[in-house]
Amino acid sequence: MESISLSIEHSAHTWFGCLVDDQDRLVASAFGPDPRKINTHLADYSKTVTGVSPALNRHSLTSEMIRRFDGEKPPESVRLNKDFISLFQRQVIGVLDRIPTGKVTTYGLIAKRIDSAPRPVGGAVGSNPWPIFVPCHRVVNGDLTIGNYSMCGTLGHTGTVTKKNLLNREHVPIQGDKIDRIALWKPSEKMA
DNA sequence: TCGAATATATAAC
DNA sequence: GTTATATATTCGA
16 A cells, blocks of 8 residues: 545534545545544554555545535445455445435344344444445444444444434434334345 | 343454 | 454343
């Protein structure tokens, strides 16, 4: 890997960051209220997996990320650099990619689909390097409560609130703290 | 509500 | 290399 770019910009009160390789492939993304945290999180990740510290460079993928956050349809598919995730994670990501907008699925259902177990699926979803681009926020608990969401590697209540906001933006029907089961999508079809 | 069971990943030896 | 520990879970008692 020759060089890695780190691009950060904000929309409203939220900051968005993209880690991009020299072939314009997305290595990782992050978002949240604190640009400092985004920066260190992505820079650390880059150093860990590629050995290279990223250089600050504006990249169009960041604007693309904001558009997706705002619920616009993706104009084109984004190329992901999957060199740094395990085979198992690729299987899970493959399912996440196919969850339709406005729908959700569960850790358990994904596990069944790929012949695994709910806990490791949670681990894989939780370590998704491409939030927003890969819709890991559409995976909820088996009882259809919102469940956990980690931001820049940290888990907590604010993450769950953010996850609920993302689902609201996609018009997922939520009653109280539970998702309407009409919005449940089952990953039964074969992977493409 | 609480504990066991389950399969990956990562940290410790 | 091999063994413990930690997970964005789930199910049953």
